[in-house]
Amino acid sequence: MQAIEIAEFGDPEVLQPVERKTPRPGPGEVLIRVRAAGINRPDLLQRKGLYAAPPGASDIPGLEVAGIIEKLGAGVSGLETGNAVCALVAGGGYAEYCVAPQETVLPKPEPLSFEAAAGLPETYFTVWSNVFDRARFEPGETLLVHGGSSGIGSTAILLVKAMGGRVIVTAGTPEKCAFCLELGADAAINYKDQDFVAETLAHTEGKGADVVLDMVAGPYIERDIACLAEDGRLVIIAFLGGARAELNLGPVMIKRLTITGSTLRARPNAFKGQIAGRLKKHIWPLLAAGRCRPPVDSVFGLAEAAKAHARMEQGDHMGKIILKV
Template structure:
């Protein structure tokens, strides 16, 4: 590591607060331990959990770097012991538990994936968090399969865009909700079969109409709160409700009569606290089943904007404004 500097620029807020706390600071360059690699970060994705962490509302797992950022892309510049797959010079994108908003970041080797053919570092940096999340929840927990239908809330968010692209690539019918006619149009342009403006339409009533009263097989929910009873009403017999976030709160009052009558499964998960072995297994499935679809142009990156690392505050403001379509990315170039 002789050609690697000892310090780097990073976004490591000293206290919780508004976007203004996201200012560049100098931090030591981390060193990879066994099973880890050190990546010279070219770009880092911005995600809603980053906003919650900045506000002090997202407790970090023990041992997680206080530097923000959950996904990166760049070039490996050092490898720790017991990391046989990766070599210095490999171009990767990676899911990390923290540390992404920086010029260098350590990543578990098992959570790294090669940058898909034809994608820039900026585009690749926006893949890991949403692809790991959607694959593990919609396809593993939700058991999605070709011919089924899924309702996805937040259709133009990073998760929503990924869910549209993945679900369509694997033969599902996709219904999304979004907060404006413009966002609904964007979701349809990305491949959604139907888009519902939740501000002007009752999404449960619209789902019933679109499915001739049958309902959807899966709901991928990031809203929670009062959406959950309406999600349950929107599910078909033997449907699956998969929760991945709760922007309207973690509590809901549910009449379990419908759950029992329709034989529903209610499940959910959080990705960040899961062990490296689990995330590595997801990475292996993604590389085998999903990554080839980029080369076949059946999948593509949808990047809303790329901002310099020093403008992390502006990136968070855009995230909070909710005007983005796809991923917001920070660049170290």
């Protein structure tokens, strides 16, 4: 099969088309004929040698795919060959065939193309797990998410609105802010022109956000804490602004805050399966009814993976970048 491998760690050009043996599904796994694969920022880190695949995962990059089930491994139940699906995988997505654990396979929502469906799993699993499970977000509450136009940010807007919450986003350009408002955000703060702490408080009548989903960290942490309401929750999912912060912990006690975070990729399949179950119950019916439309920024051919990474690295994209296989 055709696949993309990381020939050596470095710039996007190290992503090279190669011939690889088609993988075989093990017990509890399915083989998917990939029609499209999503690009995620963790793939860029892996390409640079900063985020190793977990033990047992394919060295081929790619954390999410959509396609048709070609073969079932032993003991798989509830899935059939020929099913159109999308799946979260721990690696191996940038290829014509990819093996996925049955727990993380979800039906492709009928109205979505394979390209749109391929962009669902990684950010939908991540946002659900962090915002609704870890941070216990409730209907009627307010989420502040940084990078509102990113894969994660745009997913947070769609999921929180679908679950009856309010969303405030930060983004770095007027175009990105307009994109977030169009997706359903209640307020968009251009952090380059406006102070996001003052704006968040202004948009919440001085109360603050109930949950902050942060992919920037570093100097943002103390300001995130200032944005939080009493009993607020801060969830850290990346360190685009740095992994270290110096902060005054006083407000953590005074406002009874919770600070948490997580990474998804290395978690057990059983854990990912629980998230899949919640997404299937709460979000998949909305996708199937066309009431939740994930935004696709751009689609590249499999052999153009380097161009797709360069687009994400440049940072102008809004929504998901996809490889068509």
